[in-house]
Amino acid sequence: MAASKCVVITDDEQGYDLDLFCIPKHYSNDLERVYIPHGLIMDRTERLARDIMKGMGNHHIVALCVLKGGYKFFADLLDYIKALNRNSDQSIPMTVDFIRLKSYCNDQSTGEIKVIGGDNLSTLTGKNVLIVEDIIDTGKTMQTLLSMLQDYKPNMVKVVSLLVKRTPRSVGYRPDFVGFEVPDKFVVGYALDYNEYFRDLNHICVISEKGREKYKA
Ligand code: IMP
Secondary structure, three states, X not given: OOOOOOXXXXXXXXXXXXXXXXXXXXXXXXXXEEEEOHHHHHHHHHHHHHHHHHHOOOOOEEEEEEEOOOHHXXXXXXXXXXXXXXXXXXXXXXEEEEEEEEEEEXXXXXXXXXXXXXXXXXXXXXXXXXXXXXXXXXXXXXXXXXXXXXXXXXXXXEEEEEEEEOOOOOOOOOOOEEEEEEOOOOEEEOOEOEOOEOOOOOOEEEEOHHHHXXXXX
Protein backbone atom coordinates (compact mmCIF):
# COMPACT_ATOMS: atom_id res chain seq x y z
CA MET A 1 0.00 0.00 0.00
CA ALA A 2 1.23 3.54 -0.75
CA ALA A 3 2.42 5.49 2.33
CA SER A 4 -0.39 7.60 3.78
CA LYS A 5 -0.07 11.25 2.74
CA CYS A 6 0.22 13.78 5.54
CA VAL A 7 1.54 17.21 6.52
CA VAL A 8 5.29 16.78 7.00
CA ILE A 9 6.95 18.93 9.68
CA THR A 10 10.65 19.05 8.87
CA ASP A 11 13.51 18.70 11.39
CA ASP A 12 14.44 22.38 11.08
CA GLU A 13 10.90 23.60 11.88
CA GLN A 14 11.22 26.17 14.67
CA GLY A 15 7.54 26.39 15.55
CA TYR A 16 6.20 29.63 17.04
CA ASP A 17 7.02 31.84 19.99
CA LEU A 18 4.74 31.03 22.97
CA ASP A 19 3.81 34.71 23.31
CA LEU A 20 2.08 34.66 19.92
CA PHE A 21 -0.60 32.29 21.24
CA CYS A 22 -2.73 31.82 24.37
CA ILE A 23 -1.00 29.43 26.77
CA PRO A 24 -2.29 28.62 30.28
CA LYS A 25 -0.25 30.62 32.81
CA HIS A 26 0.63 27.49 34.80
CA TYR A 27 2.59 26.16 31.80
CA SER A 28 4.31 29.38 30.70
CA ASN A 29 7.78 28.24 31.86
CA ASP A 30 7.35 24.61 30.98
CA LEU A 31 7.22 24.85 27.19
CA GLU A 32 9.79 25.70 24.53
CA ARG A 33 7.70 26.56 21.44
CA VAL A 34 4.25 26.10 19.94
CA TYR A 35 4.72 23.41 17.34
CA ILE A 36 1.27 22.80 15.83
CA PRO A 37 -1.34 25.46 16.64
CA HIS A 38 -4.83 24.22 17.52
CA GLY A 39 -6.39 25.73 14.40
CA LEU A 40 -4.08 23.78 12.12
CA ILE A 41 -4.87 20.56 13.99
CA MET A 42 -8.58 21.21 13.42
CA ASP A 43 -8.18 21.99 9.72
CA ARG A 44 -6.16 18.85 9.10
CA THR A 45 -8.64 16.76 11.13
CA GLU A 46 -11.51 18.01 8.97
CA ARG A 47 -9.80 16.62 5.88
CA LEU A 48 -8.91 13.33 7.63
CA ALA A 49 -12.63 12.87 8.36
CA ARG A 50 -13.36 13.10 4.64
CA ASP A 51 -10.56 10.68 3.68
CA ILE A 52 -11.69 8.17 6.31
CA MET A 53 -15.29 8.23 5.11
CA LYS A 54 -14.11 7.64 1.58
CA GLY A 55 -11.71 4.85 2.58
CA MET A 56 -13.92 2.84 4.91
CA GLY A 57 -16.82 2.00 2.62
CA ASN A 58 -20.51 1.97 3.42
CA HIS A 59 -20.58 -0.25 6.47
CA HIS A 60 -21.17 0.49 10.14
CA ILE A 61 -17.92 1.78 11.71
CA VAL A 62 -16.86 1.24 15.31
CA ALA A 63 -14.54 4.10 16.24
CA LEU A 64 -12.15 2.87 18.93
CA CYS A 65 -10.51 5.64 20.93
CA VAL A 66 -7.11 4.90 22.46
CA LEU A 67 -7.19 6.71 25.81
CA LYS A 68 -6.12 8.96 27.27
CA GLY A 69 -4.01 10.72 24.64
CA GLY A 70 -6.47 10.16 21.81
CA TYR A 71 -9.54 11.71 23.42
CA LYS A 72 -9.32 15.23 21.95
CA PHE A 73 -8.50 14.04 18.47
CA PHE A 74 -11.23 11.39 18.73
CA ALA A 75 -13.88 13.92 19.79
CA ASP A 76 -12.95 16.45 17.10
CA LEU A 77 -12.58 13.84 14.35
CA LEU A 78 -15.98 12.37 15.17
CA ASP A 79 -17.57 15.82 15.13
CA TYR A 80 -16.27 16.29 11.57
CA ILE A 81 -17.45 12.82 10.53
CA LYS A 82 -20.88 13.55 12.03
CA ALA A 83 -21.04 16.81 10.06
CA LEU A 84 -20.29 14.87 6.85
CA ASN A 85 -22.98 12.32 7.70
CA ARG A 86 -25.50 15.11 8.27
CA ASN A 87 -24.72 16.99 5.10
CA SER A 88 -24.25 14.41 2.37
CA ASP A 89 -26.54 12.03 0.50
CA GLN A 90 -24.63 9.01 1.82
CA SER A 91 -24.02 8.40 5.51
CA ILE A 92 -22.46 5.64 7.62
CA PRO A 93 -23.70 4.69 11.10
CA MET A 94 -21.01 4.93 13.72
CA THR A 95 -20.68 3.65 17.26
CA VAL A 96 -17.87 4.32 19.72
CA ASP A 97 -15.70 2.31 22.08
CA PHE A 98 -12.72 3.11 24.29
CA ILE A 99 -9.53 1.31 25.25
CA ARG A 100 -6.79 2.42 27.60
CA LEU A 101 -3.13 1.49 27.09
CA LYS A 102 0.01 2.70 28.83
CA SER A 103 3.61 2.32 27.74
CA TYR A 104 5.38 5.53 28.79
CA CYS A 105 7.12 6.82 31.93
CA ASN A 106 8.71 10.30 31.63
CA ASP A 107 9.51 10.55 27.92
CA GLN A 108 10.62 6.96 27.43
CA SER A 109 8.68 3.91 26.34
CA THR A 110 8.85 1.29 29.11
CA GLY A 111 8.87 -1.37 26.41
CA GLU A 112 5.89 -3.16 27.93
CA ILE A 113 2.37 -2.18 26.96
CA LYS A 114 -0.26 -2.37 29.67
CA VAL A 115 -3.97 -2.52 28.89
CA ILE A 116 -5.52 -0.76 31.85
CA GLY A 117 -9.10 -0.32 30.72
CA GLY A 118 -11.59 -0.89 27.94
CA ASP A 119 -14.75 -2.82 27.22
CA ASN A 120 -15.14 -6.38 26.14
CA LEU A 121 -13.46 -6.40 22.73
CA SER A 122 -15.74 -9.20 21.47
CA THR A 123 -18.16 -6.38 20.48
CA LEU A 124 -15.74 -5.72 17.58
CA THR A 125 -16.24 -9.11 15.93
CA GLY A 126 -17.34 -8.71 12.30
CA LYS A 127 -17.21 -4.90 12.49
CA ASN A 128 -15.28 -2.27 10.55
CA VAL A 129 -13.04 -0.82 13.23
CA LEU A 130 -11.34 2.58 13.10
CA ILE A 131 -8.63 2.88 15.75
CA VAL A 132 -8.04 6.52 16.71
CA GLU A 133 -4.60 7.20 18.25
CA ASP A 134 -2.71 10.36 19.22
CA ILE A 135 0.84 9.50 18.17
CA ILE A 136 2.86 6.62 16.72
CA ASP A 137 6.43 6.69 18.03
CA THR A 138 8.18 3.30 17.78
CA GLY A 139 4.91 1.75 16.58
CA LYS A 140 5.09 -1.02 19.20
CA THR A 141 1.88 0.03 20.98
CA MET A 142 -0.12 -0.09 17.75
CA GLN A 143 1.41 -3.37 16.63
CA THR A 144 0.47 -4.92 19.96
CA LEU A 145 -3.07 -3.53 19.84
CA LEU A 146 -3.57 -4.71 16.24
CA SER A 147 -2.45 -8.24 17.06
CA MET A 148 -4.74 -8.27 20.13
CA LEU A 149 -7.71 -7.18 17.98
CA GLN A 150 -7.13 -9.92 15.41
CA ASP A 151 -8.19 -12.48 18.05
CA TYR A 152 -11.68 -10.92 17.96
CA LYS A 153 -11.99 -11.27 14.16
CA PRO A 154 -13.12 -7.79 13.07
CA ASN A 155 -14.17 -7.44 9.41
CA MET A 156 -11.73 -4.58 8.78
CA VAL A 157 -9.33 -2.55 10.91
CA LYS A 158 -8.00 0.88 9.90
CA VAL A 159 -5.84 3.16 12.01
CA VAL A 160 -5.79 6.94 12.08
CA SER A 161 -3.09 8.70 14.07
CA LEU A 162 -2.89 12.46 14.46
CA LEU A 163 0.91 12.32 14.61
CA VAL A 164 3.66 9.98 13.45
CA LYS A 165 7.22 10.52 14.68
CA ARG A 166 10.21 10.20 12.36
CA THR A 167 12.47 8.11 14.53
CA PRO A 168 15.21 5.50 14.04
CA ARG A 169 13.46 3.52 16.83
CA SER A 170 10.46 2.90 14.55
CA VAL A 171 9.52 -0.72 13.89
CA GLY A 172 8.35 0.44 10.45
CA TYR A 173 4.64 0.54 11.22
CA ARG A 174 2.66 3.23 9.34
CA PRO A 175 -1.06 3.91 9.97
CA ASP A 176 -3.67 4.11 7.19
CA PHE A 177 -4.39 7.80 7.87
CA VAL A 178 -1.92 10.31 9.35
CA GLY A 179 -2.38 13.96 10.31
CA PHE A 180 1.20 15.16 10.67
CA GLU A 181 4.65 13.60 10.52
CA VAL A 182 6.84 15.20 13.21
CA PRO A 183 10.56 15.17 14.10
CA ASP A 184 11.89 12.96 16.90
CA LYS A 185 11.02 15.33 19.78
CA PHE A 186 8.74 14.85 22.76
CA VAL A 187 5.55 16.83 22.14
CA VAL A 188 2.67 17.64 24.50
CA GLY A 189 -0.77 19.26 24.39
CA TYR A 190 -4.10 18.54 22.68
CA ALA A 191 -4.41 15.58 25.13
CA LEU A 192 -0.82 14.36 24.66
CA ASP A 193 0.81 14.24 28.09
CA TYR A 194 4.07 14.14 29.96
CA ASN A 195 3.32 12.12 33.12
CA GLU A 196 -0.34 13.23 32.87
CA TYR A 197 0.45 16.97 32.55
CA PHE A 198 -0.21 19.18 29.49
CA ARG A 199 -3.40 17.44 28.41
CA ASP A 200 -5.12 20.73 29.30
CA LEU A 201 -3.29 22.65 26.57
CA ASN A 202 -4.88 23.35 23.16
CA HIS A 203 -1.79 23.53 20.96
CA ILE A 204 0.81 20.85 20.37
CA CYS A 205 4.03 22.17 21.92
CA VAL A 206 7.62 21.12 22.62
CA ILE A 207 8.30 20.75 26.34
CA SER A 208 11.17 22.75 27.92
CA GLU A 209 13.97 21.35 30.08
CA LYS A 210 12.33 23.08 33.08
CA GLY A 211 9.00 21.40 32.32
CA ARG A 212 10.68 18.03 31.98
CA GLU A 213 12.26 18.40 35.44
CA LYS A 214 9.16 19.85 37.11
CA TYR A 215 6.82 17.05 36.06
CA LYS A 216 9.30 14.18 36.20
CA ALA A 217 7.81 10.98 37.69
P1 IMP B 1 4.98 3.71 20.65
O1 IMP B 1 4.56 2.36 21.15
O2 IMP B 1 6.46 3.92 20.85
O3 IMP B 1 4.56 3.96 19.24
O4 IMP B 1 4.32 4.79 21.59
C1 IMP B 1 3.04 5.24 21.40
C2 IMP B 1 2.51 5.90 22.65
O5 IMP B 1 3.55 6.57 23.37
C3 IMP B 1 1.53 6.99 22.32
O6 IMP B 1 0.21 6.50 22.30
C4 IMP B 1 1.75 8.00 23.42
O7 IMP B 1 0.94 7.67 24.53
C5 IMP B 1 3.18 7.85 23.82
N1 IMP B 1 4.08 8.86 23.17
C6 IMP B 1 5.05 8.64 22.27
N2 IMP B 1 5.67 9.78 21.92
C7 IMP B 1 5.06 10.77 22.61
C8 IMP B 1 5.24 12.20 22.65
O8 IMP B 1 6.08 12.81 21.97
N3 IMP B 1 4.40 12.87 23.49
C9 IMP B 1 3.45 12.25 24.25
N4 IMP B 1 3.25 10.92 24.23
C10 IMP B 1 4.05 10.17 23.42
